[in-house]
Amino acid sequence: MLNKQIFYHNTLRKTVIAFGQLFSNIRIQRLDADGTVVQTLKVPLSYGPKEKWLVRIRQNPDLKTRSRVEITVPRLAFEIASMQYAASRHIQTTSRMNHLVSATELVRQYNPAPYDITFALHILTRNQDDGFQIIEQILPFFTPDYTVTVNDVPEMGITHDMPISLQGINYNEDYNGTFLERNAVVWTMNFVAKANIYGPVSQQGAIKEVIQRIYPNMPGFGSGYEIYDAKIDPPTAGPTDDYTILESWDNQPPTIGVPTFVRTEFKVTLKGSVPTAADLPTEGELGDLWIALDTGFGYIRE
Numbered sequence: 662m663l664n665k666q667i668f669y670h671n672t673l674r675k676t677v678i679a680f681g682q683l684f685s686n687i688r689i690q691r692l693d694a695d696g697t698v699v700q701t702l703k704v705p706l707s708y709g710p711k712e713k714w715l716v717r718i719r720q721n722p723d724l725k726t727r728s729r730v731e732i733t734v735p736r737l738a739f740e741i742a743s744m745q746y747a748a749s750r751h752i753q754t755t756s757r758m759n760h761l762v763s764a765t766e767l768v769r770q771y772n773p774a775p776y777d778i779t780f781a782l783h784i785l786t787r788n789q790d791d792g793f794q795i796i797e798q799i800l801p802f803f804t805p806d807y808t809v810t811v812n813d814v815p816e817m818g819i820t821h822d823m824p825i826s827l828q829g830i831n832y833n834e835d836y837n838g839t840f841l842e843r844n845a846v847v848w849t850m851n852f853v854a855k856a857n858i859y860g861p862v863s864q865q866g867a868i869k870e871v872i873q874r875i876y877p878n879m880p881g882f883g884s885g886y887e888i889y890d891a892k893i894d895p896p897t898a899g900p901t902d903d904y905t906i907l908e909s910w911d912n913q914p915p916t917i918g919v920p921t922f923v924r925t926e927f928k929v930t931l932k933g934s935v936p937t938a939a940d941l942p943t944e945g946e947l948g949d950l951w952i953a954l955d956t957g958f959g960y961i962r963e
Contacts, residue, residue, distance in 0.1 A: 668861040676856045679809045689794040706737040735786040742779040750775035760817045764900040767865040773857035784848040792848050803827035825854045869893040
């Protein structure tokens with residue numbers, strides 16, 4: 662099973678909305694013979710395939726019959742045509758992003774999967790001039806990309822500048838029948854939106870205990886190691902409470918070549934604040950730190 666956690670970040674829905682909003686305020690003008698504006702029309706926009714609107718147009722093809730209310734044109738319609746994984750934008754998916762929600766809560770998420778989403782924008786008009794007006798209000802902004810910002814995952818604080826690229830324009834004049842029947846001029850503009858698809862968000866509470874094994878990793882020193890342990894006391898303490906950090910070393914001596922050393926436990930008491938130099942153990946308490954730079958081996962010696 663891919664994942665037991667139910668998640669939905671509305672990524673595809675946000676991408677569709679962001680794309681549609683680019684074309685939601687397009688207007689055209691109708692002029693008389695003197696060039697005076699006699700009518701200004703806002704071009705309606707809807708989601709759906711062009712075939713749906715062509716069928717509506719053909720439902721009342723006879724210009725002499727007004728038994729039905731005809732569909733309004735010009736009109737814009739758009740739809741998702743395809744989705745494809747964008748291998749050129751691939752990043753390491755096993756790496757995770759972290760977002761600090763509060764002093765005691767961290768949320769994490771793996772890197773997203775990049776996908777190219779292809780949109781088809783259909784322009785339906787009765788005549789060529791209406792289509793030219795609409796297209797000329799779109800083309801100058803795509804050279805060939807136009808970038809919009811999408812709030813991908815609010816709980817992670819992730820926003821994404823998503824480029825939308827114009828791939829090409831197709832033209833088709835749907836005209837069949839007699840001169841009394843209406844025709845439909847259809848322009849189709851193809852775009853690619855470079856989206857990111859995100860996985861589930863996991864929560865990570867405050868870390869209150871750390872256990873670390875330290876291995877010598879030197880030839881001839883056997884398999885000995887030390888165990889370092891640090892924990893909060895009491896475990897229920899919050900960032901503004903008084904608490905103590907208990908630290909201890911447990912030495913597991915190697916079989917040969919390393920002197921025996923034992924670490925005693927010491928405490929650092931904090932008063933609900935970031936520790937200062939006075940809160941930390943003294944140099945005598947910590948002992949001497951010896952590091953063999955040529956071998957990368959280090960240990961604390963009493």
